[in-house]
Amino acid sequence: MIMKKGRHLSKWFERPGARWILFSVILLAGVSLCEGEIRTDSRTPYVHVITLYDKDSERIDHKDRFEAKPYSATVTCGKCHDVEAIHTGWHFNAQNSNVAPGRRGEPWVWVDGETRTQLPLSYRDWPGTYRPSEVGLSQWEFARHFGRHLPGMMLSQPESESNSEDSNPGRWPITGGLEDDCLICHSGDPSYNAGEWAVQVEKENYQWASVAAAGLAVIKGDTRKLPDDFDPEFPELSGPDVQLPTTQYYASKFDANGRVFFDIVRVPRDERCYFCHTTHGVDLNLPPRHQEDLDIHTRAGMSCTDCHRHGLDHMVTRSYEGEETHNDNISAGTLTCRACHIGQEGTDDPFKFGGRLGAPIAKHEDFPAIHFEKMECTVCHSGRWAQMDTLAIQTSLAHGLGLSDEHRHRDDPPYLVEPVFLRQSNGKIGIHRALWPAFWAVWEDEKITPLPLEEVNATLSSLLKVPAEEKEDSPKGWKPITDEEIQKALKKIQSGLKEAQTAVYVNGGLAHKLVDGKISSFEHSSAKPYTWSLAHDVRGAGQSLGIRGCTDCHADDVPFFFGQVTVATPGAKVGAKRMHELQGDYGPEFKKTHLFFKIMIIGTMVLLLLHIGGDLMRQALNKRAK
Amino acid sequence: MKKTSPSETKPQETIKRFSLQFRIQHMVLASSVIILIFTGIPIWCFAKPSYIWWSEGAWWFDMVRWLHRFSGFALMAVSLYHMGYTTFTKEGRREFFHLLPRWKDVTDVTFNVMYFFGLRKERPRFGRFTYYEKFDYWAVYWGCVIMIGTGLVFWFDYFSAKYISWFPYKLAAEIHADEAILAALSLFIWHFYNVHYNPKRFPGTLLWWHGEISKEEMIDDHPLEYEQMIQETKKDEKRYKDAKAQRHKGA
Numbered sequence: 123m124i125m126k127k128g129r130h131l132s133k134w135f136e137r138p139g140a141r142w143i144l145f146s147v148i149l150l151a152g153v154s155l156c157e158g159e160i161r162t163d164s165r166t167p168y169v170h171v172i173t174l175y176d177k178d179s180e181r182i183d184h185k186d187r188f189e190a191k192p193y194s195a196t197v198t199c200g201k202c203h204d205v206e207a208i209h210t211g212w213h214f215n216a217q218n219s220n221v222a223p224g225r226r227g228e229p230w231v232w233v234d235g236e237t238r239t240q241l242p243l244s245y246r247d248w249p250g251t252y253r254p255s256e257v258g259l260s261q262w263e264f265a266r267h268f269g270r271h272l273p274g275m276m277l278s279q280p281e282s283e284s285n286s287e288d289s290n291p292g293r294w295p296i297t298g299g300l301e302d303d304c305l306i307c308h309s310g311d312p313s314y315n316a317g318e319w320a321v322q323v324e325k326e327n328y329q330w331a332s333v334a335a336a337g338l339a340v341i342k343g344d345t346r347k348l349p350d351d352f353d354p355e356f357p358e359l360s361g362p363d364v365q366l367p368t369t370q371y372y373a374s375k376f377d378a379n380g381r382v383f384f385d386i387v388r389v390p391r392d393e394r395c396y397f398c399h400t401t402h403g404v405d406l407n408l409p410p411r412h413q414e415d416l417d418i419h420t421r422a423g424m425s426c427t428d429c430h431r432h433g434l435d436h437m438v439t440r441s442y443e444g445e446e447t448h449n450d451n452i453s454a455g456t457l458t459c460r461a462c463h464i465g466q467e468g469t470d471d472p473f474k475f476g477g478r479l480g481a482p483i484a485k486h487e488d489f490p491a492i493h494f495e496k497m498e499c500t501v502c503h504s505g506r507w508a509q510m511d512t513l514a515i516q517t518s519l520a521h522g523l524g525l526s527d528e529h530r531h532r533d534d535p536p537y538l539v540e541p542v543f544l545r546q547s548n549g550k551i552g553i554h555r556a557l558w559p560a561f562w563a564v565w566e567d568e569k570i571t572p573l574p575l576e577e578v579n580a581t582l583s584s585l586l587k588v589p590a591e592e593k594e595d596s597p598k599g600w601k602p603i604t605d606e607e608i609q610k611a612l613k614k615i616q617s618g619l620k621e622a623q624t625a626v627y628v629n630g631g632l633a634h635k636l637v638d639g640k641i642s643s644f645e646h647s648s649a650k651p652y653t654w655s656l657a658h659d660v661r662g663a664g665q666s667l668g669i670r671g672c673t674d675c676h677a678d679d680v681p682f683f684f685g686q687v688t689v690a691t692p693g694a695k696v697g698a699k700r701m702h703e704l705q706g707d708y709g710p711e712f713k714k715t716h717l718f719f720k721i722m723i724i725g726t727m728v729l730l731l732l733h734i735g736g737d738l739m740r741q742a743l744n745k746r747a748k
Numbered sequence: 749m750k751k752t753s754p755s756e757t758k759p760q761e762t763i764k765r766f767s768l769q770f771r772i773q774h775m776v777l778a779s780s781v782i783i784l785i786f787t788g789i790p791i792w793c794f795a796k797p798s799y800i801w802w803s804e805g806a807w808w809f810d811m812v813r814w815l816h817r818f819s820g821f822a823l824m825a826v827s828l829y830h831m832g833y834t835t836f837t838k839e840g841r842r843e844f845f846h847l848l849p850r851w852k853d854v855t856d857v858t859f860n861v862m863y864f865f866g867l868r869k870e871r872p873r874f875g876r877f878t879y880y881e882k883f884d885y886w887a888v889y890w891g892c893v894i895m896i897g898t899g900l901v902f903w904f905d906y907f908s909a910k911y912i913s914w915f916p917y918k919l920a921a922e923i924h925a926d927e928a929i930l931a932a933l934s935l936f937i938w939h940f941y942n943v944h945y946n947p948k949r950f951p952g953t954l955l956w957w958h959g960e961i962s963k964e965e966m967i968d969d970h971p972l973e974y975e976q977m978i979q980e981t982k983k984d985e986k987r988y989k990d991a992k993a994q995r996h997k998g999a
Contacts, residue, residue, distance in 0.1 A: 673905055676917060683918065702918075715919055719926035726930065730938045733880070736864030741947055743866070 160202040170384040171377065174198050174338075177298070177329070184339075184371035184380060192333040192341075192369045195303045196274075204434060205302070211436020213273050214302055216245040217261075223248055224440065224448035225546075226654045230268050231520045231536040231557065232257070232575060236583040238603045238629065238692040240536040241561045241572060242652045250559075250652035258574030262292020265300045265328065270320035271398050271519050274302030296352050296366075297345045298329020305336055307394050310387035313337050316397045320525050327367050338375050338382065343367025395426045397524040401540075401555075401658070403506060404532035405513040417659035428479060429457045442655065443498065444548060459499035484663070498552040500657050502667040505541040505553055508681035511698070512539035512688050515555065537690035543682055543701055544653055551705075554653040560629040560691040562615060563648070566622055570633060570648040573615070581618075582611050603629070603692075605641055612636045630697055631689045651687070651704070763966050763977070766959040767839060773830055774956055777888070780822040784895075785932045787816035792925055820899050827892045846876040849886070853879040875972040884939055891931045898924035 162168050174182040175198045176191035183190055196205050208214070215221045229242035229251045243259070244251035254264045265272065300323070305314055319335035322328070325344045334341045345367060352360045375382050403414070415421070419429070431453055432438045439445065439453040446455035455461065456473040463484045465476020476483055486494075506513055515538050518524050540555040562582065563572045588601045608627055613636065615625035626635045633646040667682070668674045675682040683705075686698035702712070766774075790812050833840035856879045859872040877885070898920040901908045908917060944952035955961055966974045 676905065676908070711915070712919065712922070716922060716926070719923065719930070723926065723930045723933065727933055727937070730934070733861075734938070734941050736861060737946070740864045740866075 167386060167388060170386045171381050172198065172201075172384065173379075173381050175201070177301070181380075182371070184373065184376050187370050188368055190339075190369045190371060192298075192330040193336075193338065194301060194329075195305060195332045196301045199304045203304075207434050208304075208436050209302060211432065212438040212440075213436065214275050216275065219247070221246075222448040224445060225442050226250070226652075227440075228517060228519055228555070228654050229557070229652060230264075232259075232267070233535050233692070234575065234579055235535075235588070235692070236586055237562065237578050238586065239561050239575065239578065240557065240692050241559055241575070242557055248654075250650070252572055257572050258576055260292050262294060262297075265292075265323070266326060268519075269300050269323035269328065269331075270522060270525065272300060272323075273306045273398075274300055293326065293345070293348075293350065295354060296348050296350075297326045300328040301332065303332040303335065305332070305384070305386075306397075307390040308386050308388070309336070309384070309394070310391065311337075311385040312393075316394075317525050320522075325367075330367055330369060333369060333371075336384075337372075339369045339371040341367050341369060389425065389427050392420065392426050395430075396518075398518045399426075400518045400523045401656075402516045402521075402523055403513055404516050406532075407509060407511070408506065408513060415659070415661075418662045419660060422480075424479065431457070441657075443550075459503070463499070489668070496551060498546070498550050498655075500655070500660075501543060501551055501553045503662075504657050504660050506659075507661075507665070508541050508543075508667070508685060510679070510681055510684075511686050512542060512556070514538070514688070514690070515540055517555075520557075535692045537688075537692070539688050539690065540656055542651070542653055542687050542704065543685075545705055546655070552655050555656050556651040556653045556687065558631055558651045558689050558691045559649065561627075562611070563626050563628060563633075564619060565624040565626045565633065565635060565646075570626060570628065570646055578615075581614060585611055585614060608634060608641055609636060609639070612641075629691045631691075631699065651689075761963040762960040763963060763974075764959055765955060765961045765966075768959070769833065769837075769839070770843065771956060771959050773826055773833065776822060776826040778956070780819040780826065781931070781935065783819040784816060784823065785928065785935070787812045787819065788928055791816060792928075817903060820896070820903070823892065824896050827896065847882055847885050849882060853882060873971045874969060875976075876970060878969065880938075880942060884934075884942070887931075887934055891927060894923060894927045895931070898927070 174184075174193040176182060177194040177197055178191075179197050180191065182193050199205060210218070210221075223246040226248040227244075227246070229244045229248065232239060232241045232243055234240075241257065242251045243254050243257070243264075245253060247253065254261070259267075303319070306316060306319070315335050315337060318337070319331045322331040322334045322341060326346050327334075327341060327344065330341045333339045343366060348364065348366070349360055352364065354366055357365045377383070408414075429441045430438050432451055435451075437449055437451045439449065439451050439457050441454075441457045441459075443458050443460065444455075445458070448454075453473075456471070456478075460466075461474055462476060462478045462481035465483065466474040469475070514532070516523060516530075516532075516534070517538060520536050520538060521530065521534060536557055538555055538557050540553075542554045542556045543551055544554050546552045561572045562578045563570045586603065586607055608629075612625045612627060612634070616636065619625060624635050626633045628634075628646070628649045631649050631651070632643040633649050634641050634643050636642070663669070674680065681701065683700075683702045685701045687701060687704055689697040689699060790809070830840075834844040835841070852875075856872040856874065859868055860879075862868045863871050901912070901917060901920040902924070943949065943956070953961075953965075963974075
């Protein structure tokens, strides 16, 4: 039977076209295997001399100086790499509500000088932040304001969950989408210019941001100047000389076959991370920059990705305790401070033995073990040395660090401070950065909801406008808001609200409303600072909290409990709260004790003085009677 | 009864009120508390971060700190001694018994206040210790317990930090400062009025030094004690006479 089958098969191959069919099948199988799966499986980096493609997967004709399209990093890289899997990564998945948000992180901050607003925003639903859609920000507007420090996020192709929230489709057809740009992290070429990405984003040339940042072309044009009804398919309908930006590729970047060499690194260099993840101390009490030491890990020769690593899915390990409950990444939980520097007893997982990457094992001799239960490692080892007043800082995300700006000022909002020692949701004390929100809102049923930002600006900017002559005195035109201005603004907002709603202004750690025409301030959870953990720069043992003894923390008037957390919001008088007030622990008991003694002192002294007075009075009267 | 005050044309009769032990305890208490107050104030004020640049490391500030601790030690010592005195000595137990608050003290306060306002013609009649003297004693008792307890938490801060958390530690600081304020005010206003500023006694009595009180003062301020003393003297005299008579009979 088998011999019969074999003869049958050989006869099939003899048929015309059969070999071609077989060849095509093999070819297709090969291509399907190649697509998204080209690997070298070597530590030697693959030399990327590749063809560029645009978003429609058309090959880039770099010689066409007028019609050439901008290259699409997603499509180009997607020829060999599984970009869909990559897009699920931490830097790109903020809009995916199926992704566990994990520990609170740094928010985006909406800043409006005219209305004295600084509002933390995030797509990740971290408590204390607001979704952009909640305050009337479409994804397109979000990209316009914050795209300068976004790695893409494919904001023109939102997830279906957030699609329903986004009523304004924006000008995506004109600007193109803000696609994930792999080179933001994986370019080893020092000429890759993330600043140029920001420049193009500012011009709303989203589709052109990647090619400009990579230094492959000159972009001429500005989509901001194009009308809303501009149709890229039929540009002539909008009039002569109205066209999309042109992409003029540098011929020197292309070889004879029209391919480009990309200096790609598998492990991103720290400088790439720093563009978005830099914190700069601007407090006057800080030493100059050259006096600051870098993170001890960096000094030891480690890179960011040694701890913050991931696989193809790009789910970056954030390396905090308990992350493994939020993150499927196999590295989660194995690259924390504790895992490397202390290790886990009784484990069979070699990644949890401790001493990984040469990490010294921390013995903490004569140190009560209770501290490890009550506090995170970062409390003692991270951030700048705490002083009695918190320190003002600026960050890349909030202040656009990494972009050259001759007008950047140390007092520019938003106002961020560190370090703030607070108890976290896991019950441990951690070290944080803080932002005190300031925004106009509606108070209804004990809940404060911020008003749409554009609406607030339209309603109040003329009322609260800072005169041009006064703008020079305040950084970026910010001027302290007066009670009178707050009253007027609240009145104006109230006139447009329903009866059950009350206009409020959250500022300076309190919410303010009008009661009989006067401002009444009250505490509310919405006015509390938004805080997120900090972990860098890490200080070594010799500079950790407690190195001078227990009294670094266990003493009267030390920053840990009694440091003053600056309450800085745009336009308000700068106030302060004690660390222990924000920690929320024992505050009421403390106040009660203090009140008890106050009453006792005053009450006792009043009684005694009355007694003395009575005695003197009686003696005087007796003397008179004699 | 002993005669003293030679400056008087007619020698004033005096009565021994306080023993040497009692007076020594009072002197140590008084001096230690006054030093504690005057050294505590700069520690409280100048250890704050705003002033620490001035005080920290300064030789005088360290001296102040050590003086405060030394006086605290003296206060602890006299407190412990007093507890032993009131427990293990007959005299101490008797004094302690007299110092215990009674219902009479409540009525004395009421009647005295009524006397101040002219609602009673005469002052209440006090025993060995008036109600305000008892108040002084128990206020010091309360103060010592609190000040020594909270002070030790700070003196041995490394030890404390191992066993107590932040809340008791900081509370100790707050209580120490608040109680110190109360003690200082009570001392310099209330106690000093009773022994120095009172027009009846101005510029003050030396009772705390020699332990003797004049007969007039005794009758005026502690009539019940005086009467009791007379009665006991009479009883003693009668006993003496009876014993003498017995001896004569025996002989």
